[in-house]
Amino acid sequence: MEGSETGWSRPAEPAPRWRALLDRARHAARGSEQPETDRRVDDPLPPPRPLGPPEPLGPPEPLPRRAAHNGYAGRVPAVNQPGEPGYGAEPGYRAEATYRVDPAYRADAGYRPEPGYPGESPYRVPEPRRPAPPELRRPEPPELRRPEPPEPRRPEPPESRYALLETGYRPEPPPAAESRYALLETGYRPSAAGYAAPPPAPEPPVPAPPPAVADRAYQARVEWRPSAPDPEVERATAVLRRELGTPRVLAFANPKGGVHKTTATVLAAATVGSVRGRGVLAWDDNELRGTLGLRAGSARHARTIRHLIGELAQIEILEGAGLHERLDDFLRHASDGSYDVLAGEESPRFAQRLDQFTVRRVLELLRRTHEVVCVDTGNNVESANWRTVMQAADQLVVTTVPREDAAFSADWMLDLLHEVGMGELADNAVTLISCPTPGRSPLQADLERHFASRTRAVAVVPYDPALETGSSIEYHQLQPETRQAWLRAAAVMLEPFAR
Template identity: 70%
Template structure:
């Protein structure tokens, strides 16, 4: 078997290429003949003759230690071969060895023992049925008492949506609107629709004939008593005497919560009902916009001009005072309320100290019954604190947002710390909706501020207020005006007598 690579008794074959590579890596720089001789001596012994045919000589090494020279021609010489190049002999592919077979039959494993079946358990005992208990005794029926005529119930009125025999009964005659013109008896209610055919229509009592007046059908009026009475009651509250002039302060330290809009619309609502004696003052220290959004700017005078001439104005009385003060005020387009515009220059805010603010408020109390003040955002300024101390009613304005509600809640805590807790507890929370629809957070804010303030009112979104231009009260939707009527009534209700 010497020289054989398979070990299966076949003739010896030349050593494959991998043996030559292994010898080169094993013997390093020694020649192939010496390496072959040494390997042959190791396999056969020192006295054995050298092999007949040595392995073919390979090319020179690359110079790297432990590396084998590349086999085959270099890749960068496509058009020639190096001198002395000797092609390697083609080796035969090693034949596929047959699968090795093991002698002897496969082992026999013992069969698992057969376990006996589980014993059959006895069935549960059958319990006797419960005894039949005697039924309750039947009591004699109560005697039928005669029903007096005044005790008889009226016949139920049929509903227009009552289902009967797979169809609807005919609808009751429509009620005549309160705004329908009778035209001297020419108006007749429309005939009811023809009912669908029914196999066995039940007998129904005929509807009572409408009352007649002078030979013509009577006029049936329908009025939404709850809505109209609510609005009439709110308007009646605004018409009452307030005892003394009242100051309403609209406040929230956060900007963009509709303080200016609420101040203008509150003054416009109260002024539209009372007709006179209502004023809106822009007391924002950082260039408020109330003067731009309300009133017709027939002049450019602001609070700065009024303070400059305050000494000459305070000494006037009666109609003379009204006449000279009118030169410093702007008026709404319908004349329902007046406007005292704020100063555009922020440097003027330093001149509005607590003594000056008190003098202006005392002057306005002499000429107006309701004064709506749009406060600023700096709760530490003497101006803001003076208005809070002089206010009869605090109106907390907010929008259905968490940051706006948090700022309003913090302001209420601050008023309690400063000794104005009664003003905070009797405040009215005004929630203005900046978008159509009802936001999910709105219900949570209503419940929260209902525990902190006297009342909570909600005013809806109105597209006329979205542009931020001049506010015209008559251009608002009817729903918006009704909501503001209720809100203004809630603000002045504690003072109305």
């Protein structure tokens, strides 16, 4: 039935007002489907239609389906035109708006309507919009155009200092200073009528090098010239190299201990042996436990004077090279081979076996194989061993240090030698003063004057740090001043026998 609605067991009612408005909107939408070029913005609006009774309507037609988006927005029909009520408007309402959409307007390619926008379903995923063709785009004024962001610049890698060299680049050498003769070197000759440049100023003459330098082609050369040798050292060396006639025995004695008897014995043998090269021996003839074997010579074996005396009878009958080879089994040698060492016995019970007869036999055997024998005596002046060495000695060396007790002991020993009939040995003795500390002691000058009046000569050897530890004595480790002092002292000891 037209103009009425029927329901289940519900009477028919007249059609509502909104149905007429809906039909009118449908007719308006159908009429707007005309070509885009037939409509213009400035076309006059149609006159408003008079309101009248609603026309009878048939069954509702289905709503037109909205076409899919084609990438740009078409023209939107005007709404709320004058004389036409809006959806749901009251009767008698007339819209005053005359809004029209610019036909040249095209929505932006990236525009997406918000959910709830009329004509757009909030539950439908919008399809991607394709950009409008360039001929339909509306140019923007220059003042409204957004400046295009600059392309990001990639950071350039730091230039290597060797990059140019790796690519084969070679810097050109700087231009040389222009020579004053450059024009002449290139063949330029000024004309006679032209301007003549003033002659260059003459360079100052270079002094000629000395003849010695010119002969060596200006090659710098540093020459080391040894200092002039000390005349005393040369004289002492010459004395030690002379022939001594017969083997000589040097006895180092002082009844007091700690006066450098062992040190003096070792250094005297090392000094003479460094000059002569062979035939020098140091013997530790101490009745008690001596240390000469520990401070001198290499410990290639543990044989001492006790082992030599045990085979003394078999060795005495040997001659020549056989004697040297057999005796060498009981001797120790210095590190540089300049002298030999006969170590003393460490057991004190052996002292009773060194009687006067045995000591003379040992001295005679050592004289057959060596030219200089340095003997380190003991401290007991009443023993037969000590008296036998003094009687066989060719040179007595009184060792002392700049101390009153050591000097008193040495002076008392000289008096004892005069009492026992060995005054000549005491008068021809050499006093050796060893300095145990650096510097000169105030007592040293008094001791030099005193022993110079009692002995033939006085020799002073300086302090050396290599001797302070009391360990093995190495002659080459001494300071040059110490070696020179020992050369002079050894020459004084052997000078009366040198030929």
